[in-house]
Amino acid sequence: MTGSPRFIVLLGPPGAGKGTQARLLGEILGLAHVSSGDLFREHIRARTDLGRLAQGYMDCGQLVPDEVTIAMIRNRLKQEDCRAGAILDGFPRTPAQAQALDQMLVDQCGCKVERVPYVKIPESTLVERLSGRWTCQQNGHVYHLRFNPPIVPGKCDLDGSALYQREDDREDTVRQRIRVYLEQTAPLVEHYRQRGVLVEIDGDGPIPEVSEALVRALQAA
Ligand code: AP5
Secondary structure, three states, rough: OOOEEEEEEEEOOOHHHHHHHHHHHHHHOOEEEEEEEHHHHHHOOOOOOHHHHHHHHHOOOOOOOOOHHHHHHHHOOOOHOOOEEEEEOOOOOOHHHHHHHHHHHHHHHHOOEEEEEEOOOOOOOHHHHHHHHEEEEEOOEEEEOOOOOOOOOEEEOOOEEEEEOOHOOOOOHHHHHHHHHHHHOOOHHHOOOOOOOOEEEEOOHHHHHHHHHHHHHHHHH
């Protein structure tokens, strides 16, 4: 590993494209992609106690309690692939999680969150994006029926596994997730702006254009 570890937090509402962009950015920058939502879904698939607990909150569009979420991310960031840093997608989502992340980074590498790209997008687009999203069973690769379709319908281009629609992408649950985002996560925009690490990204363009804007913003950092 050369240079200081790089920890980048992607902020934005559900459906803004955080997962799509975090995967691409991780490959471009050589950083691990750490998604709290994907980690919870892995626990649900593995039928762990944490998975059972998380599912109750996720299915109704509520946040999983801070304590368990923070412990899960703390363990994930200790893994070898995060030594050079990580793109954090979906964490932190509350002020308590943001504070805990600061402490984790100090403990782990004496470092700070380097940059927080805030992916902005109109609310009307979010529902359209989430209702057309299909996700692969095996590795969570994300597609959209219209904007990013798989080559073979119903199959992941990358690992061939079947695609499914997330339970929490039903319109009423999506609207609840947006409400929860506005109440509990949106205040983090000001938190990171005041610390001088926030950069606003227009998320309403095609996927490659959003990626280019993100890479430019991170290179300028
Ligand atoms: P999580 O899985 O993190 O969901 P989310 O934040 O709601 O975000 P999404 O995954 O829905 O959207 P995204 O922004 O990643 O968009 P994507 O790239 O997929 O969390 C799920 C649940 O877990 C939460 O509700 C909560 O219960 C729990 N949870 C997770 N983290 C937690 C935490 N820290 N604390 C407590 N609880 C937590 O794109 C969406 C669609 O749009 C796709 O189909 C994609 O192909 C398409 N698309 C992407 N970009 C574009 C583009 N530029 N143009 C056109 N289409 C696009």
